[in-house]
Amino acid sequence: xxxLPEVHTTVVELExxxxxxxxxxxxxxxxxxxxxxxxxxxxxxxxxxxxxxxxGSTIIGTSRIGKNVLIHLDIGSTILVHMKMTGHLLFGNYSxxxxxxxxxxxxKGPLKDxxxxxxxxxxxxxxxxxxxxxxxxxxxxxxxxxxxxxxxNHPELLxxxxxxxxxxxxxxxxxxxMRSRASGKIKQVLMDQNxxxxxxxxxxxxxxxxxxxxxxxxxxxxNDAQLKKLFRAVQEILKKGxxxxxxxxxxxxxxxxxxxxxHHKHQVYRRxxxxxxxxxxxxxxxxxxxxxRSAHFCNTCQK
DNA sequence: ACTAGCCCCTGGGAGC
DNA sequence: TGCTCCCAGGGGCTAG
Numbered sequence: 133x134x135x136l137p138e139v140h141t142t143v144v145e146l147e148x149x150x151x152x153x154x155x156x157x158x159x160x161x162x163x164x165x166x167x168x169x170x171x172x173x174x175x176x177x178x179x180x181x182x183x184x185x186x187x188g189s190t191i192i193g194t195s196r197i198g199k200n201v202l203i204h205l206d207i208g209s210t211i212l213v214h215m216k217m218t219g220h221l222l223f224g225n226y227s228x229x230x231x232x233x234x235x236x237x238x239x240k241g242p243l244k245d246x247x248x249x250x251x252x253x254x255x256x257x258x259x260x261x262x263x264x265x266x267x268x269x270x271x272x273x274x275x276x277x278x279x280x281x282x283x284x285n286h287p288e289l290l291x292x293x294x295x296x297x298x299x300x301x302x303x304x305x306x307x308x309x310m311r312s313r314a315s316g317k318i319k320q321v322l323m324d325q326n327x328x329x330x331x332x333x334x335x336x337x338x339x340x341x342x343x344x345x346x347x348x349x350x351x352x353x354x355n356d357a358q359l360k361k362l363f364r365a366v367q368e369i370l371k372k373g374x375x376x377x378x379x380x381x382x383x384x385x386x387x388x389x390x391x392x393x394x395h396h397k398h399q400v401y402r403r404x405x406x407x408x409x410x411x412x413x414x415x416x417x418x419x420x421x422x423x424x425r426s427a428h429f430c431n432t433c434q435k
Numbered sequence: 436a437c438t439a440g441c442c443c444c445t446g447g448g449a450g451c
Numbered sequence: 452t453g454c455t456c457c458c459a460g461g462g463g464c465t466a467g
Contacts, residue, residue, distance in 0.1 A: 133460065164443075199461080216461050217444085251445090270444040272461070316438095325462080333460070382459075424440070425460065 133382045134215040136297070136330030137373030138392065139199050142221055145387040146194045146203070146264075149223045153258040154190045155205075158183050159228075161253045164271050173254065173275040182277050185209065198292045198329030202283070210280045212288065219266060219273030220248070223387040226255060226263045235265060242389030251383075269383055292329040296366055306363040310351050318354065319347035320423045322366070331366060334379055334394075334401045337428045339365040341400045346434045347420065347427040372397065400428040408433060 134142070162174045173179045189205040196202065201221065203211040213221065225238040226249075235252040237243035254266040254275060266273060278286050293309060294301050309327045310318070321327060322336045331339070340347050342365035345358060354362070378384055378392030381402060385391055395401075399409055400417050408415040408430040415432025 135461095214461085217459080268444095269446070270460085272444065274462095323461090423438090426458095 133217050133332060133334070133379075134199060134219065134384055135332035135335050135373070135379075136196075136199065136295075136370050137335070137376075137394065138220075138378035138384050139196050139201055139215070139330070140297075140374050141378045141386055141392065142215075143194045143196045143201055146201070146221065146223070149387060150191050150203070150258070150264055151193060152191065153260060153262065155186050155188065155256060156259045157257040158186060159255040159257070162271065171276055174271075182275075185277060186211070197283075197289050198295070198325055199332070200289065204280055208280050210278050210283060212274075212276045212278055212286070213266065214274040214288070215266075215268070216270075216272035216274065218251075218269040218383040220268075220383060220385050221387050222246075222248070222252075222265045222267055222385065222389055224263065224265070224389065225261065226252075226265055228255075237389075242385075246385075246389055248383060248385065264387075267383070267385075291326045293325065293327045294329065296328050296330055297370055303360060303363050306366075307356070307359050310354070310359060310362075314350075314352040316351055317347065317422055318345060318349045318351055318362075319425075319427050321351055322362075323425070328366075330370070333425055333427075334381065334398075335366075335369050335373060337401045338399060339369045340427075341430060341434060342369060344433050344435065347422055347429050349435075400430065402428065404428060 160173055160179050164174055173182055189207045191203060192206050193204045201213040222243055224243040226235045227238050228235055234250060235255060236249050248267040251267045251269040252265045253268045256264040283289060294305060310321055313321045319336055322331055343362040345362055373379060373394045376392055376394040377386055379394035380391035381395040403417045404419040406417050410433050413433040415430040417428055418431045420427045
């Protein structure tokens with residue numbers, strides 16, 4: 133599932149692939165009758181306006197805020213894509229098969245006959261015949277158009293916490309943010325996007341293992357040394373995620389269609405029942421549900 | 436102001 | 452083989 137490293141990898145690749153391209157058309161296959169909030173392309177009336185506004189515009193850059201992908205246009209507007217659980221952006225030469233009502237990639241490469249082509253929900257077509265597709269099996273993704281100069285006041289982005297990999301993100305900021313939810317369980321607090329933006333289920337499990345902290349530990353019981361260790365663990369694990377181009381446990385692919393490799397590096401996530409890999413530790417990885425989400429941890433070295 | 440729990444969605448896997 | 456049930460989960464929303 134796309135967390136900070138997956139979104140980062142996507143944005144870095146998109147910058148190289150789509151900047152300078154002009155939008156010729158946009159297609160939406162979202163047909164969900166239910167969605168939260170009207171202001172997104174799943175609403176047919178919104179999509180109609182969205183399409184009218186962006187056609188003919190040129191992409192001038194891409195960036196990221198938390199887990200949100202931002203595609204900036206030369207008309208002073210930005211396309212915001214939150215990929216949620218199963219969304220991922222793919223770039224290639226796609227063509228629509230009217231008979232099968234499905235998109236597929238033309239030519240050789242990892243996108244040809246890709247399993248995820250069957251779940252393409254949106255396609256942005258450029259004037260040079262290349263396309264950017266949004267594959268989204270569970271249809272949780274959210275796409276909106278926002279005035280670029282109003283980005284930081286946009287409700288989706290306004291309350292987001294600082295980016296854990298930004299230069300201005302310091303240990304004191306981290307401690308302050310964590311302790312603002314002193315009575316919360318650290319696992320949940322770490323994943324609260326309004327405190328820090330970008331950490332999700334996989335990377336929080338891995339960071340807590342690295343810092344040797346049990347996921348249900350109440351924040352106020354963590355001392356300065358533990359929070360310092362966790363701060364470093366969060367940054368280290370996110371950087372490692374980026375180095376391996378993300379985690380493809382679930383549906384995530386890079387825009388060129390290749391999977392990330394971080395899921396081969398898991399110490400705890402989805403390793404329930406397996407032995408802990410920490411040197412000298414004889415513990416076993418256990419799974420626990422915390423706030424409706426699964427947490428994986430070593431029953432011995434994480435305290 | 437908080438938080439627990441439901442909901443959106445669909446494929447994959449387990450159990451019968 | 453085929454049916455049913457459960458699970459994965461980000462985050463918005465509501466009820467308490």
